Amino acid sequence: MKAAPEAQRRLLDLQAIDTSLAQLAHRRKSLPELAEIDKISRELSAMEDERVRAQVAVDDLDRDIARFEKDIEQVRTRKDRDKARLEAGGALREIEGLQHELATLDRRQSELEDAELELMEQREGAEQTLNEVKKRLAEAGERRRTAEAGRDEAYADIAKEQEFKTQSRAPLASDLPPDLLALYDKIRTDSGLGAALVRSGRCGGCRIELYGADLARVKSAPADEVVRCEECRRIMVRTAESGL
Structure with a gap:
């Protein structure tokens, strides 16, 4: 799947809101x-x-x-x-x-x-x-x-x-490409987290460090390629903090 880098970065803002909503729901129950x-x-x-x-x-x-x-x-x-x-x-x-x-x-x-x-x-x-x-x-x-x-x-x-x-x-969700949003929502529904920032060569979803062929795959992927973690299957959002 292809999506503009900026659209992928906005997934992090959406995920932050969804995480807050999940925390509020948990707080309500507990x-x-x-x-x-x-x-x-x-x-x-x-x-x-x-x-x-x-x-x-x-x-x-x-x-x-x-x-x-x-x-x-x-x-x-x-x-x-x-x-x-x-x-x-x-x-x-x-x-x-x-x-x-x-x-x-x-x-x-x-x-x-x-x-x-x-x-x-x-x-x-x-x-x-x-x-x-x-x-x-x-x-x-x-x-x-x-x-x-x-x-x-x-x-x-x-x-x-x-x-x-x-x-x-x-408004944030409506501004995202429908196919990207659908993928994000499906992953988030299954695992609670749809997208995560890659920071210092580590997946922000499962916290596993990328290495070898997996690291090479992510490094070589075009900026508009929607990359998913081989371990947790979440969307890996790449920024200047990713260390790739």
Whole structure:
């Protein structure tokens, strides 16, 4: 393929822009905020599981306390009924039976209230655990929102740079011979680098020094000949820095 030396040199300017665009794309994918967001999201998922378990513990205790409260209320109702019957008087045997039942109900109420008090103490600890988990969830959520804001800001900055580079690339690419541009784009798509400067007898693409027949081939090639590296197959752009 033939192309004017100046057109070949402009490939280096195009490659510089394409390299910058590739770096911006890589930067967009590897922002530290992305890793931070992913880490926090995993933390939030684990903490949410922890919150659910803590909430279930509180709910179970609430249900047990409610059951004890219901039992205590039933005992109180039975006691009130027995006391009313006792105050109304009656046969001695009936009165003794009521007194015995009241004593039994007093013991039952005391046992139930003690058990309920123990559950309420457990609930206080369970609720404290739940509140601590909720606090950590809120703090992690705030950290994620901060990281997301940093990510979005970085995305906006990268997008501006990409737009500027893309706009700079368009006229440069349109000014190149179509066949040269097509070759460059194909090589760049395959390897990430389409053209490289030969500097001091060394290919700028693979960094391998030219020697022997390969060096002679490049030296003897006409200035308008598009020369490619035998190793990396990239277009080798020759200038006064090439040392040929």
